[in-house]
Structure formats: C-alpha cells, structure tokens
Amino acid sequence: MHPSPPAAQPQSPRDLFVSFTWLALQGFGGVLAIVQREMVEKKKWLTPEQFLEDWAVAQVMPGPNVINLALMIGDRYFGLRGALAALAGMLTIPLVVILALAVLYAHFAGNPQVAAALRGMGAVSGGLIAATGIKLVPQLRKHPLGFATCLSFMALVFVAIAVFKIPLGWVLLAVGGVACVWTWKKIAP
Amino acid sequence: MTITMQWHDWLALFGQYALLSLLSISGAITTVPDMHRYLVVQHSWLTDAQFSSSIAIAQAAPGPNVLFVALMGWNVGLNAGGGIGAGPSAWLLGFFGLMLTMVGIMLPSTTLTYFATRWGHRNRTRREVRAFKQGMAPVVVGLLIATGWVLAAGNHAGNAPAWHLWLLTGVSALIVWRTRIHLLWLLGAGAALGAVGFV
Numbered sequence: 001m002h003p004s005p006p007a008a009q010p011q012s013p014r015d016l017f018v019s020f021t022w023l024a025l026q027g028f029g030g031v032l033a034i035v036q037r038e039m040v041e042k043k044k045w046l047t048p049e050q051f052l053e054d055w056a057v058a059q060v061m062p063g064p065n066v067i068n069l070a071l072m073i074g075d076r077y078f079g080l081r082g083a084l085a086a087l088a089g090m091l092t093i094p095l096v097v098i099l100a101l102a103v104l105y106a107h108f109a110g111n112p113q114v115a116a117a118l119r120g121m122g123a124v125s126g127g128l129i130a131a132t133g134i135k136l137v138p139q140l141r142k143h144p145l146g147f148a149t150c151l152s153f154m155a156l157v158f159v160a161i162a163v164f165k166i167p168l169g170w171v172l173l174a175v176g177g178v179a180c181v182w183t184w185k186k187i188a189p
Numbered sequence: 190m191t192i193t194m195q196w197h198d199w200l201a202l203f204g205q206y207a208l209l210s211l212l213s214i215s216g217a218i219t220t221v222p223d224m225h226r227y228l229v230v231q232h233s234w235l236t237d238a239q240f241s242s243s244i245a246i247a248q249a250a251p252g253p254n255v256l257f258v259a260l261m262g263w264n265v266g267l268n269a270g271g272g273i274g275a276g277p278s279a280w281l282l283g284f285f286g287l288m289l290t291m292v293g294i295m296l297p298s299t300t301l302t303y304f305a306t307r308w309g310h311r312n313r314t315r316r317e318v319r320a321f322k323q324g325m326a327p328v329v330v331g332l333l334i335a336t337g338w339v340l341a342a343g344n345h346a347g348n349a350p351a352w353h354l355w356l357l358t359g360v361s362a363l364i365v366w367r368t369r370i371h372l373l374w375l376l377g378a379g380a381a382l383g384a385v386g387f388v
Contacts, residue, residue, distance in 0.1 A: 024252045056325035063298025064255040120383025127361030130337025150327035156332030162338040180324030188375025
C-alpha cells in the first residue's frame with residue numbers, strides 16, 4: 001500500500017467544526033459508518049488507504065475511536081487549532097441534542113413502540129458498521145502480506161470477537177502483534 | 190433519588206473517569222462494567238435504571254457513543270440536586286456533573302493520542318511505523334465487521350423472530366455497500382420497521 005494524497009482538504013478550522021458537527025449529527029448509534037461515507041466518499045479528505053491506517057491508530061490509542069480520528073484529521077491540517085475545532089464539532093451540538101433527548105425520554109420511557117423503534121435503528125446501525133468494514137476489504141489486495149493472508153487475519157479477529165467474545169485488548173495484542181511483525185519482515189528494505 | 194455529594198466526592202468522580210480514560214482502549218464502551226461497579230454498586234450515586242438508560246439513550250441519539258458518559262454525569266448531578274423536579278439548582282448541578290465526567294473521560298486520552306499520533310506522523314517513513322499501520326489493517330477490517338455483528342445481536346429483545354433482525358441488519362449492510370443512499374433513510378426505515386413490530 002503506497003498512500004497517495006487525498007483529492008481535497010478542509011478549508012479552515014471552521015470548516016472542520018461544521019463538517020464534524022454535521023457528521024456527528026448523522027451518526028445514530030455511532031459515527032463510524034458516517035465518517036467513512038463523509039470523509040472518504042463525499043469530501044475526499046482521506047483516501048481509503050489513509051482511512052484504514054488512521055483508523056488502526058485511532059483504534060489502539062485509548063479514548064473513543066471516532067474522537068481520536070477527528071483529532072488526527074484536524075491536527076494534520078491546522079495543528080492544535082484544527083484538532084480542537086474537530087473535537088468541538090464532534091461533541092458540542094450532539095451534547096445539546098442528547099440532553100434534550102434525556103429529558104424527553106423521562107416522559108416516554110414506558111412506551112413500547114419507542115423501545116421497538118430504537119431496536120430497529122440499532123439493527124440498521126449494526127449493518128452500517130459491518131458495511132464500512134466490507135468496503136475496505138478490496139484495499140487489502142495491495143497489502144504486503146498478500147490478500148489471502150489478510151483475509152485469514154480478518155476472519156480470525158471476527159471469530160475471536162464475535163463468536164468467542166475474547167476481550168479486545170488481547171485480540172489486538174495477539175493477532176495484531178503477529179500481523180505487525182510479519183508485515184515488518186515483508187517490507188524489509 | 191437524592192444523594193449528597195461533597196467536594197471530595199466530585200473530585201473522586203473526576204479522578205475515576207480520568208483513570209478509565211487511559212484504560213479505554215478501543216472506546217469508552219469497554220469500560221462500562223467498571224463504571225457500573227463504581228457508580229451503582231460502590232457509591233450508589235446512580236440507580237441501575239438510570240445507568241442503563243444513559244447508555245440506551247446515547248446509542249439511539251446522534252453523535253459519538255461516548256456521550257453516554259455525559260448522561261451519567263448529568264444524572265449524578267441531578268441526584269445530588271434533589272432530582273430533575275427540583276428546578277434550576279438541580280439542573281446546574283447536573284450540568285456540572287456532565288462537564289466533570291466528560292472532561293475526565295476525554296482529557297487524558299485525547300492528550301495522549303494527540304502527542305502519540307504527532308510522533309507517528311513525523312516518523313511515518315520508519316519501517317516499524319509502516320509495519321504497525323499496515324499490519325493492523327486486516328485486523329481493523331475484521332474488527333469492524335465483528336462490531337457490526339455484536340451491535341446487531343445485542344438488539345434482540347422484542348417479540349418478533351430473531352431472523353427479522355438479522356435480515357434487517359444484512360439488508361442494510363448490503364445497501365450501504367452497494368449504493369450511496371443517505372444513511373439517515375436507512376435508520377428511519379429501521380425505526381419505522383421497529384415501531385410497526387417487524388423487529
């Protein structure tokens with residue numbers, strides 16, 4: 001994988017704030033699927049390769065993944081100001097919305113239809129996140145380990161997390177560790 | 190529910206969230222069991238119902254999932270102020286609790302990420318940095334698909350058969366993969382199907 005520069009970039013910290021606010025407000029049940037759609041497919045601030053690499057880093061650092069990702073994108077273009085603008089965009093308005101919802105919820109907590117609608121949205125958001133992963137699979141064709149090896153690592157992680165419910169830290173350490181060391185050997189100069 | 194919070198209680202709450210921040214590898218949601226132990230079992234600052242509705246509302250609301258932490262702080266503050274019916278003084282305390290838990294959960298992890306990713310970016314041509322980023326790629330893809338699976342599976346609690354839910358998840362994944370339809374339409378359809386009793 002040789003990263004090529006993305007086709008576009010944010011114009012200003014204000015652009016970052018507005019973009020991440022809009023992005024966060026579309027993310028019901030999590031923002032990740034929206035990040036991929038907005039940042040990679042629509043705005044083209046990130047290439048699919050960059051998204052995959054940045055996401056890997058955001059994933060292994062402590063803290064919410066999408067927040068880490070916003071921080072990294074903001075910092076890359078406008079330094080600390082950009083990082084703070086992206087972070088503020090991600091949190092400010094959604095915080096107001098969620099408080100309003102919490103107050104509303106106090107009134108409708110007993111309504112079974114409200115609970116069922118939330119369930120339906122939850123099922124859809126699971127599909128959205130899975131599709132985000134599926135769309136990244138073709139990127140692995142250019143991987144130094146080869147496509148088949150990558151698919152095996154992928155399947156291993158899926159089974160460990162979804163079927164055996166092994167704590168994520170261990171999976172990242174074991175499977176991720178082996179994958180990184182193997183890649184390190186393959187990309188020998 | 191009404192509780193009494195001294196200044197050292199607030200400080201302890203902040204410290205606990207700051208500590209969990211550094212432990213929240215792969216997201217704050219992985220620290221939920223420990224938050225439950227601390228807030229509900231050990232200190233009785235929240236009821237079980239307040240704790241789980243904080244998570245459910247954040248899942249349903251737009252925005253990053255980490256906002257469930259804000260609702261927990263909000264509820265602790267409301268309880269300290271005598272409940273939501275006690276008026277503006279309780280709301281102010283709720284807002285104070287919200288800010289305290291959010292800053293606690295965000296500040297340590299974002300500071301660490303900020304400096305670590307800067308280092309990584311400066312050294313991006315180094316072999317170990319490239320090996321790390323590329324080696325993690327297949328792991329991350331597998332993790333994304335597994336996260337979708339776990340999220341979908343966690344929703345089954347209704348009277349409708351489980352395969353309805355999986356069908357809905359599968360079809361939405363297929364539509365997102367193959368088309369560029371706006372994701373809000375899909376979420377709206379999911380809510381409607383839920384409301385009429387399909388899932």
